[in-house]
Amino acid sequence: MPSFNVSVVTQVKKILEQEAGYLRLRTSEGDIGILPNHAPFVAELSMGKMEIESPNKDKRDIYFLSGGFLEISNNQATIIADEIFPIEEIDIESEQTLVENLKKELEKVSTEEEKKKLQKNLKISLAKIDAKNN
The missing domain is CATH 2.60.15.10 (F0F1 ATP synthase delta/epsilon subunit, N-terminal)
Incomplete structure (x- = not known):
């Protein structure tokens, strides 16, 4: 083959x-x-x-x-x-909790640098959830 x-x-x-x-x-x-x-x-x-x-x-x-x-x-x-x-190392529940926490943190963020970092981490967690579910 x-x-x-x-x-x-x-x-x-x-x-x-x-x-x-x-x-x-x-x-x-x-x-x-x-x-x-x-x-x-x-x-x-x-x-x-x-x-x-x-x-x-x-x-x-x-x-x-x-x-x-x-x-x-x-x-x-x-x-x-x-x-x-x-x-298989992705834990959906942990990632969903992390997504919720990151969204809350984004509402409170004060600097653009912090905002970009949180948005990147949120994007990664959402991609992990998508990869595991699909």
């Missing part, structure tokens, strides 16, 4: 490296599916779900990706991720 290599790194370390038959993730332009022998490609990644399917389609790993970059070349997909973790 045709395959390609997927590697994911953060600023700190290599998170994973595995063979895949299919990779699906969200770019700034929308969702994209990658198959073996994909043309060279570079994209900015958005927050959302990343799915890696094994070459023989018997295993699918699902992660939450908070953004980064993707480069595809010579059957190698390299993802430089801001943050990544298995989707």
Whole structure:
């Protein structure tokens, strides 16, 4: 079965490296599916779900990706991720509580810098909830 290599790194370390038959993730332009022998490609990644399917389609790993970059070349997909973790680590109730708290904090915020930070955290929590539910 045709395959390609997927590697994911953060600023700190290599998170994973595995063979895949299919990779699906969200770019700034929308969702994209990658198959073996994909043309060279570079994209900015958005927050959302990343799915890696094994070459023989018997295993699918699902992660939450908070953004980064993707480069595809010579059957190698390299993802430089801001943050990544298995989707099952997302606790919906905790994220919903965090969303409520962040919305309350946004009402009280006094500086533009604080507001931007809270809005970013709110966007991440909402994306986690969406990724887990869909």
